[in-house]
Amino acid sequence: xxxxxxxxxxxxxxxxxxxxxxxxxxxxxxxxxxxxxxxxxxxxxxxxxxxxxxxxxxxxxxxxxxxxxxxxxxxxxxxxxxxxxxxxxxxxxxxxxxxxxxxxxxxxxxxxxxxxxxxxxxxxxxxxxxxxxxxxxxxxxxxxxxxxxxxxxxxxxxxxxxxxxxxxxxxxxxxxxxxxxxxxxxxxxxxxxxxxxxxxxxxxxxxxxxxxxxxxxxxxx
Amino acid sequence: xxxxxxxxxxxxxxxxxxxxxxxxxxxxxxxxxxxxxxxxxxxxxxxxxxxxxxxxxxxxxxxxxxxxxxxxxxxxxxxxxxxxxxxxxxxxxxxxxxxxxxxxxxxxxxxxxxxxxxxxxxxxxxxxxxxxxxxxxxxxxxxxxxxxxxxxxxxxxxxxxxxxxxxxxxxxxxxxxxxxxxxxxxxxxxxxxxxxxxxxxxxxxxxxxxxxxxxxxxxxx
Amino acid sequence: xxxxxxxxxxxxxxxxxxxxxxxxxxxxxxxxxxxxxxxxxxxxxxxxxxxxxxxxxxxxxxxxxxxxxxxxxxxxxxxxxxxxxxxxxxxxxxxxxxxxxxxxxxxxxxxxxxxxxxxxxxxxxxxxxxxxxxxxxxxxxxxxxxxxxxxxxxxxxxxxxxxxxxxxxxxxxxxxxxxxxxxxxxxxxxxxxxxxxxxxxxxxxxxxxxxxxxxxxxxxx
Amino acid sequence: xxxxxxxxxxxxxxxxxxxxxxxxxxxxxxxxxxxxxxxxxxxxxxxxxxxxxxxxxxxxxxxxxxxxxxxxxxxxxxxxxxxxxxxxxxxxxxxxxxxxxxxxxxxxxxxxxxxxxxxxxxxxxxxxxxxxxxxxxxxxxxxxxxxxxxxxxxxxxxxxxxxxxxxxxxxxxxxxxxxxxxxxxxxxxxxxxxxxxxxxxxxxxxxxxxxxxxxxxxxxx
DNA sequence: AATGAATGAGTTTTCATTCAT
DNA sequence: TATGAATGAAAACTCATTCAT
Numbered sequence: 001x002x003x004x005x006x007x008x009x010x011x012x013x014x015x016x017x018x019x020x021x022x023x024x025x026x027x028x029x030x031x032x033x034x035x036x037x038x039x040x041x042x043x044x045x046x047x048x049x050x051x052x053x054x055x056x057x058x059x060x061x062x063x064x065x066x067x068x069x070x071x072x073x074x075x076x077x078x079x080x081x082x083x084x085x086x087x088x089x090x091x092x093x094x095x096x097x098x099x100x101x102x103x104x105x106x107x108x109x110x111x112x113x114x115x116x117x118x119x120x121x122x123x124x125x126x127x128x129x130x131x132x133x134x135x136x137x138x139x140x141x142x143x144x145x146x147x148x149x150x151x152x153x154x155x156x157x158x159x160x161x162x163x164x165x166x167x168x169x170x171x172x173x174x175x176x177x178x179x180x181x182x183x184x185x186x187x188x189x190x191x192x193x194x195x196x197x198x199x200x201x202x203x204x205x206x207x208x209x210x211x212x213x214x215x216x217x218x219x220x221x
Numbered sequence: 222x223x224x225x226x227x228x229x230x231x232x233x234x235x236x237x238x239x240x241x242x243x244x245x246x247x248x249x250x251x252x253x254x255x256x257x258x259x260x261x262x263x264x265x266x267x268x269x270x271x272x273x274x275x276x277x278x279x280x281x282x283x284x285x286x287x288x289x290x291x292x293x294x295x296x297x298x299x300x301x302x303x304x305x306x307x308x309x310x311x312x313x314x315x316x317x318x319x320x321x322x323x324x325x326x327x328x329x330x331x332x333x334x335x336x337x338x339x340x341x342x343x344x345x346x347x348x349x350x351x352x353x354x355x356x357x358x359x360x361x362x363x364x365x366x367x368x369x370x371x372x373x374x375x376x377x378x379x380x381x382x383x384x385x386x387x388x389x390x391x392x393x394x395x396x397x398x399x400x401x402x403x404x405x406x407x408x409x410x411x412x413x414x415x416x417x418x419x420x421x422x423x424x425x426x427x428x429x430x431x432x433x434x435x436x437x438x439x440x441x442x
Numbered sequence: 443x444x445x446x447x448x449x450x451x452x453x454x455x456x457x458x459x460x461x462x463x464x465x466x467x468x469x470x471x472x473x474x475x476x477x478x479x480x481x482x483x484x485x486x487x488x489x490x491x492x493x494x495x496x497x498x499x500x501x502x503x504x505x506x507x508x509x510x511x512x513x514x515x516x517x518x519x520x521x522x523x524x525x526x527x528x529x530x531x532x533x534x535x536x537x538x539x540x541x542x543x544x545x546x547x548x549x550x551x552x553x554x555x556x557x558x559x560x561x562x563x564x565x566x567x568x569x570x571x572x573x574x575x576x577x578x579x580x581x582x583x584x585x586x587x588x589x590x591x592x593x594x595x596x597x598x599x600x601x602x603x604x605x606x607x608x609x610x611x612x613x614x615x616x617x618x619x620x621x622x623x624x625x626x627x628x629x630x631x632x633x634x635x636x637x638x639x640x641x642x643x644x645x646x647x648x649x650x651x652x653x654x655x656x657x658x659x660x661x662x663x
Numbered sequence: 664x665x666x667x668x669x670x671x672x673x674x675x676x677x678x679x680x681x682x683x684x685x686x687x688x689x690x691x692x693x694x695x696x697x698x699x700x701x702x703x704x705x706x707x708x709x710x711x712x713x714x715x716x717x718x719x720x721x722x723x724x725x726x727x728x729x730x731x732x733x734x735x736x737x738x739x740x741x742x743x744x745x746x747x748x749x750x751x752x753x754x755x756x757x758x759x760x761x762x763x764x765x766x767x768x769x770x771x772x773x774x775x776x777x778x779x780x781x782x783x784x785x786x787x788x789x790x791x792x793x794x795x796x797x798x799x800x801x802x803x804x805x806x807x808x809x810x811x812x813x814x815x816x817x818x819x820x821x822x823x824x825x826x827x828x829x830x831x832x833x834x835x836x837x838x839x840x841x842x843x844x845x846x847x848x849x850x851x852x853x854x855x856x857x858x859x860x861x862x863x864x865x866x867x868x869x870x871x872x873x874x875x876x877x878x879x880x881x882x883x884x
Numbered sequence: 885a886a887t888g889a890a891t892g893a894g895t896t897t898t899c900a901t902t903c904a905t
Numbered sequence: 906t907a908t909g910a911a912t913g914a915a916a917a918c919t920c921a922t923t924c925a926t
Contacts, residue, residue: 033342034258034342035256035258035259037255037259038256038257038258038259038342040894040895041897042895042896050911050912051911051913052896053897053898053912053913054911054912056896057909057910057911058910061897062896062897114342117338117342117402117403119405119406120403120405120406121254121256121259121335121338121339123405124408124409132410135410139410160434167423167424167431168431170399170407170424171396171427171428171431173399174395174396174400175392175395175399177399178391178394178396178399179391179395182337182338182341182395183341184340184343184345185337185340185345185348186391187345188345188348189353189357189360190387203388206384206385206389209383209384209435210384210389210392210432210435210436211431211435213381213434213435213436213437213439214430214431214433214434214435216434216439240885240886261919261920261921262922263920272886272887273887273888273921274885274887274888274922274923275885275886275887277921278886282921283921475784476700476784477698477701478701479697479700479701480698480700480701482915482916482917483916483918484915484916484917492891493890493891493892494891494918495890495891495919496889496891498917498919499889499891500889504917504918556784558848559783559784559844559845560784561847562780562844562845562846562847563697563698563701563780563781565847566847566851569848569851569852574851577852578852581852602872602876604872605869605873606865609866609869610869610873612842612849612866613838613869613873615841616837616838616842616845617834617837617838617841619841620833620836620837620840621833621837623780623783624779624780624783624837626783626785626786626787627779627787628833629787630787630795631790631798631799631802632829644830645830645833648826648827648830648831648834649834651826651877652826652831652874652877652878653873653877654877655876655877655878655879656873656874656875656877657873658876658881660876682906682907703898703899703900704899704901705899713907714906714907714908714909715900715901715908716901716907716909717906717907717908719900719901719902720906720907724900724901725900725901
């Protein structure tokens with residue numbers, strides 16, 4: 001059913017995408033921007049350039065489409081993270097790299113960030129086992145990378161023993177995602193545009209400094 | 222906009238709350254849970270135990286009520302943070318204390334966390350100058366505390382010079398808020414209840430360790 | 443809420459009816475003619491001269507309105523049957539009278555006949571206890587009249603002992619209702635208009651003759 | 664309208680039924696249960712285990728399929744009534760037999776009963792000449808049987824002269840069909856299951872008693 | 885200040901029917 | 906003949922807002 005065109009970074013044309021793919025892409029964008037309640041089925045159909053009913057033909061209801069978009073978003077989201085050459089770097093440099101990769105990733109796929117936020121407002125009720133399985137699979141490589149690098153640094157006497165990999169994963173995830181998930185609100189409050197290029201670069205560096213710094217064996221701690 | 226109805230001769234309502242207060246409280250809860258689009262005016266009226274018209278009488282429209290709830294939530298939110306005796310502590314202990322206070326605060330006022338997230342989806346469009354002024358005033362003590370403690374630590378040679386107070390403020394804010402804003406989604410994904418008491422305590426300690434650790438002058442950094 | 447205008451036979455004007463009454467009257471007509479699936483909510487609103495949403499305000503859904511119309515129809519239907527002076531007549535004349543009254547009744551309130559038929563297609567699933575109670579109350583006087591007259595005739599040696607009142611009630615009900623419930627189909631098949639006045643009169647007499655005849659003690663039976 | 668597709672080389676389907684037969688059988692069941700408006704084309708296709716398009720290929724539209732199902736149902740319905748040996752019985756016994764046969768027939772082919780009821784709601788508009796011819800042919804033997812037995816009984820001085828055969832046909836038809844057409848509704852109202860075996864047997868006997876009794880010359884009528 | 889009832893404008897959903905293969 | 910996908914039209918239902926009192 002799916003032609004799986006593998007168009008690399010940016011979608012050059014809609015024609016090579018299957019109807020199902022087009023609907024999912026459109027749904028992800030609309031749901032991410034407006035949430036489940038705020039999203040309009042008509043608008044999703046318009047974006048996907050399909051008839052509204054095709055959407056029901058494929059997905060059954062707005063709710064089910066939301067779930068599908070959630071899964072789709074996560075799957076797409078964590079795919080293609082460049083976490084390959086970490087072993088060749090010192091542990092602290094490797095961890096900086098991981099943080100940078102995640103940060104860049106959230107920067108480039110803002111939808112996922114927002115879907116997570118939306119879903120959280122529904123207290124996870126759309127996270128069926130299907131969705132969860134897809135999500136877990138998607139985040140597995142990232143969690144693994146963090147665990148490996150952390151353990152290595154700990155063995156090498158570079159990182160403090162006490163740090164728990166899952167906790168650190170949450171911390172990295174939180175800080176990187178937060179910046180893009182709350183950029184508008186925070187920009188308004190702080191009175192400076194957090195999405196301007198220099199601010200983003202500054203934030204990236206800060207997080208690498210502080211988070212990797214926080215892992216090290218402390219001089220007097 | 223507000224008629225400020227003379228403080229109720231007969232207290233027909235909940236306790237001693239004015240109609241306006243009851244509406245705001247109800248609106249904050251409803252908006253936080255369901256967002257602007259998802260919230261139902263009928264439901265807010267029901268929760269506030271008032272007639273739907275009273276709501277329009279006091280606030281004019283759903284949008285305006287959302288703004289009012291945003292301001293109300295923020296005002297309530299940051300009030301009463303116990304940031305007084307920081308000067309008597311060493312800079313690192315003081316910063317641990319600040320992080321703990323913020324973390325505890327988000328734990329206790331979940332609505333605010335969610336309002337910020339919701340508002341972000343509207344790209345900050347409801348953040349009028351009125352709202353912003355209220356928000357800035359509310360967060361000012363917190364930002365000041367972080368800046369003061371950070372500067373002191375830097376002067377005392379405990380913290381690295383390079384760390385920017387606003388950046389660190391964002392990092393603390395992000396990590397503390399994130400835990401409660403995304404607890405449901407993350408609990409489902411990780412397969413463990415992030416809101417269980419031991420997990421919360423663990424997370425609190427981890428954040429204090431890593432974030433304060435990240436501020437220190439690094440042995441080899 | 444209800445002004446209860448008690449306009450006797452024909453409704454002279456809609457203005458004296460409450461909104462609820464107008465909706466029910468319109469719904470009964472529409473549902474009777476087209477069934478639950480075939481009825482149009484818009485059409486009911488139009489007939490009732492109200493906004494469509496008022497209908498949801500009062501009744502919640504199309505299904506619930508159907509139930510309400512069913513109850514309403516039954517209640518209205520069996521009200522005002524003239525079954526008073528039966529005791530003054532000989533049992534056979536009294537039973538002829540009862541049959542005539544029922545027959546005339548179905549003739550004049552065709553909606554009820556059709557609602558029963560419709561509901562039967564849903565295998566009674568809309569007959570909640572509320573509806574059933576209303577229906578049972580509505581048919582009670584009729585069942586009582588048949589039972590009393592039948593018992594009297596049996597005591598007086600006019601009617602055969604074996605006849606069961608409920609069975610005879612069903613027979614009367616079936617034959618009287620059937621004529622009007624299936625008049626169109628049957629007219630087409632038989633090639634004669636069963637709703638023409640002479641045909642109706644003939645049918646009425648026939649039923650009185652045969653059904654009361656069937657009750658008598660048979661000469662050689 | 665019908666392409667009469669050559670009797671299937673490969674019998675992929677249910678048994679040996681042609682596609683057309685399978686569609687008609689499925690349609691009859693669906694239409695009988697839900698009526699024209701309530702029936703779903705998808706559901707008929709599903710029941711018939713064919714693609715929805717085959718249905719349009721064979722019958723053109725939902726309406727035309729309804730007509731075809733009506734004809735099909737009637738044709739099937741009245742076929743095989745065992746009305747052969749009536750002449751050898753006394754007129755009253757013969758008439759009991761006729762009533763029993765019709766009663767049993769409706770018991771066994773409930774769909775027809777419901778189709779008649781449904782069609783009546785459309786005021787007979789689907790009863791084209793084609794359909795009517797089929798129906799008339801189907802009921803002809805039954806009407807003839809009633810007329811013959813009635814006339815014989817009248818000649819023999821057993822039945823009263825006044826009874827009209829068509830009227831009596833209607834009465835028999837009404838009472839027998841009614842029991843099964845309205846069983847669900849009536850069972851709910853009366854609080855007893857009219858389709859339980861003893862109730863059916865009781866009803867059958869009652870109808871034979873009362874209706875044949877009603878034909879007799881009355882002692883004092 | 886407060887309320888029950890009403891409503892306009894939308895929104896999701898359904899469904900018979902047709903198209904391309 | 907047969908099918909999976911698509912679609913136009915209409916249907917049920919929702920919801921913020923206002924009216925009359």
